[in-house]
Amino acid sequence: MPDFAAPIARLIDELKRLPGIGQKTAQRLAFHLLRADREQALALAEAIRNAKENLRPCSVCGNITDADPCLYCASPARNRKQICVVEEAHNILPIEKTRQYNGLYHVLGGAISPLQGTGPEQLSIKPLIERLKNGEVEEIIIATNPTAEGEATAVYLSKLIKPLGIRVTRIGVGIPVGSELEYADEVTLLKAIEGRREL
Numbered sequence: 589m590p591d592f593a594a595p596i597a598r599l600i601d602e603l604k605r606l607p608g609i610g611q612k613t614a615q616r617l618a619f620h621l622l623r624a625d626r627e628q629a630l631a632l633a634e635a636i637r638n639a640k641e642n643l644r645p646c647s648v649c650g651n652i653t654d655a656d657p658c659l660y661c662a663s664p665a666r667n668r669k670q671i672c673v674v675e676e677a678h679n680i681l682p683i684e685k686t687r688q689y690n691g692l693y694h695v696l697g698g699a700i701s702p703l704q705g706t707g708p709e710q711l712s713i714k715p716l717i718e719r720l721k722n723g724e725v726e727e728i729i730i731a732t733n734p735t736a737e738g739e740a741t742a743v744y745l746s747k748l749i750k751p752l753g754i755r756v757t758r759i760g761v762g763i764p765v766g767s768e769l770e771y772a773d774e775v776t777l778l779k780a781i782e783g784r785r786e787l
Contacts, residue, residue: 670726679731
């Protein structure tokens with residue numbers, strides 16, 4: 589005898605496919621949606637359908653957008669001499685929230701990870717190199733994650749781009765603001781010391 593009616597079981601199975609959602613969370617979400625009024629549940633379904641039908645990668649930078657080129661690439665107010673390279677489109681928002689960066693972006697679509705079968709050819713590296721050929725870009729800021737894969741990607745990009753005569757920088761990593769040194773691991777402290785700057 590099945591635990592749930594077939595439509596509920598299917599909804600739970602689909603919710604479990606989302607990252608970070610296990611069986612119990614999927615069940616809670618499914619029953620929440622069933623308790624919600626019809627309009628609220630259908631609004632969620634419509635938002636998902638609309639996003640899948642109308643969003644696509646920007647043909648220039650790879651950001652997720654409903655207009656091509658995206659708002660960053662199309663803006664005449666952005667600094668076209670800098671490109672910040674990120675792993676995924678959702679990495680752009682935290683950088684924008686700082687209100688300190690006004691350049692362009694390039695989304696790689698991941699990081700080099702031989703264990704997961706992701707090599708440079710699976711990433712959006714060729715389009716980045718093509719963007720550099722017009723000679724307008726003076727600096728590439730590599731903002732990949734401070735993981736082994738992110739570091740490997742940063743080193744690979746640096747070796748590829750530096751010979752083109754373009755400045756390559758890496759975002760700083762180290763001790764978070766507001767934390768204490770005693771709670772930092774050795775690698776974080778090493779990166780903080782390596783990335784020190786003059787006061």
